[in-house]
Amino acid sequence: VDKERTFCMIKPEGVARGLVGEILTRIEHKGYRIVALKMLRLTREMAEKHYAEHREKPFFRELVEHITSGPVIAMVLEGPGVISGLRKLMGATNPQEAAPGTIRGDYALETGQNIIHGADSLASAEREINLYFRPEEIMG
Ligand code: DAT
Ligand code: MG
Secondary structure, eight states: OTTOEEEEEEOHHHHHTTOHHHHHHHHHHHTOEEEEEEEEOOOHHHHHHHTGGGTTSTTHHHHHHHHTSSOEEEEEEESTTHHHHHHHHHOOSSTTTSOBTBHHHHHOOOGGGOOEEEOOSHHHHHHHHHHHOOGGGSOO
């Protein structure tokens, strides 16, 4: 669907390293529309909701510490196939396995510092968009 939407976040290390412009450029050059965007610092509660699917993982605590460690950029992206398309722009979860040319492949080395988050399915995209944005904050 042309109006498919996904949720994307530039994680604290991406903001701290000054990669916001580079990442937004890649997203826009691909042709996706940024239909909502904000900078915020996650509370522990928000982080635990965001990563609820990983609650039982050994790295959950670390994950919550990390995502709350500094400001992030949260956004809603729109375009044909944007959910899987963003995942392709991001590259593999482990940046050492991410292909060159992908965001993680080009700018990261550690799984725990992999710069960018993107929803992995339609259900996740809808859940995450609603976690961060009110309907009136999303430009149609
Ligand atoms: P992705 O961010 O590619 O969707 P995921 O949903 O499996 O990956 O995991 C969420 C985040 O958790 C990931 O971006 C980095 C961290 N993570 C994943 N696997 C990890 C591991 N084995 N050790 C430490 N951190 C991990
Ligand atoms: Mg994931």
